[in-house]
Amino acid sequence: MGLPSDPEALDRLHERLLGWFAEHRRELPWRGSEDEDPYALLVREIMLQQTRMSTALPYYERWLERWPGVEDLAEASEEEVLDAWQGLGYYNRARWLLRTARKIRDEHGGEVPRRLSQLEQLPGVGPYTAAAIASMAFDKPAPAVDGNMARVGARVEGIEGEVTSDKLKREVRTRLGPVFERGRAGRLNEALMELGSLVCTPVDPACEVCPLSPVCTAYQGARVDELGIDRSTPDLSTHAVTALILARNGQVLVHRRDPDGLLGGLWGPPVIEHGDTPPATLAPDLPFAVEVDETEPIGRVEHTFSHKRWQVRALAAEPREEVVTGEAWQWVDPADVDVPTSALDDRVLGLLDG
Ligand code: SF4
Structure with a gap:
């Protein structure tokens, strides 16, 4: 046959x-x-x-x-x-x-x-x-x-x-x-x-x-149930992630991600990936000092990549130093972002609408 x-x-x-x-x-x-x-x-x-x-x-x-x-x-x-x-x-x-x-x-x-x-x-x-x-x-x-x-x-x-x-x-x-x-x-x-x-x-x-x-x-051969079967199940690990919403005068700070990394080359609020849960106190590794309001998230979104899932909480934060804008950092209007962003970033920035 x-x-x-x-x-x-x-x-x-x-x-x-x-x-x-x-x-x-x-x-x-x-x-x-x-x-x-x-x-x-x-x-x-x-x-x-x-x-x-x-x-x-x-x-x-x-x-x-x-x-x-x-x-x-x-x-x-x-x-x-x-x-x-x-x-x-x-x-x-x-x-x-x-x-x-x-x-x-x-x-x-x-x-x-x-x-x-x-x-x-x-x-x-x-x-x-x-x-x-x-x-x-x-x-x-x-x-x-x-x-x-x-x-x-x-x-x-x-x-x-x-x-x-x-x-x-x-x-x-x-x-x-x-x-x-x-x-x-x-x-x-x-x-x-x-x-x-x-x-x-x-x-x-x-x-x-x-x-x-x-x-x-x-x-x-009456083997239809045995052949052509997909038994693979995607095993997506889940990670807690914090997105920092740094706002000033109605604008939000976004940065251009490393072109070779996840969401590479796209712009969005800085994110910090944790393990299963966020740490008790955040220590963001940014090129300028920030103060983060960890009391209450602005909102939460979940995003699934091909290989993992992010549970993102968005926290308000404020820069404590002058931010040098240009190739890597930009202030944008969250309702009218004019740099390329991902669907995830759109949803995080969309939390500000509410
Ligand atoms: S190819 Fe698929 S649908 Fe066609 S006879 Fe074989 S098992 Fe049935």
Whole structure:
């Protein structure tokens, strides 16, 4: 069981899958031709790495209006791209896109490279994104194995293991390779992802209407409950964090975070990360003396990163020395912040509205 090795049988399966997709696919705003603009695809795939499609769509449209080509983006500043990314989260993706655009301009003559190995060298482009671009823009026979396709592939081919593991995804990529050699690789990727999303769901897949059921190892062997399972559970540690709201004349002091750290390059009130609980007395490590009102927080917010959770309390504080503003520190109007900030900082500053 599994994909047939006979070329004619593979062709029939290929046709059946694409036929199913033509009939059942959901209409998406950016699902269009089979020779998509590779730069637009690159922007879209990087935006979708951690963000829902409905959230990313307006950002994607504004981004392409502002930087319609890779060379336009390569000329942008980091400040500008972070500003355009505000609200999407995981800001490293904006920096990767900028570095990728500059690399394409400097090393590939302004053209998105066509080879998988070259695509995977671009910042922020992993095996999935590289395969999506190679197949959808250049019709290369590259399976783009996301979580949905990993589940379908594991069940059809009878591959054991966690669907989230790189090992299983590599195996799925190899085993599905022959059907991608039959052509229309971009559409095939979309079809398999859609099948995983609509039919081959994690629980109670609709095998009776699945175009792959005649060759599916899991279905034919009554092992659907055993294969393509995600048992991984994110283990997020929780940290207490204090944000200092230093206010003066209706303005709040924000600083630009270390570009290589968490929320790097974005502006926000200074934060201090503790262990499980804040210490009895704070000793902020700032370039100027401050007095902190530890009696009553202004408010609290919780924020979840990919790897940890912050429980933030915002405390009022006052600088006791002159603050040198410029590259690292700025006074801003909390209701109209004109420097790039993260969603977390927006929520902390939003506490002042109440
Ligand atoms: S037959 Fe069932 S388990 Fe197999 S790919 Fe289709 S939906 Fe998934």
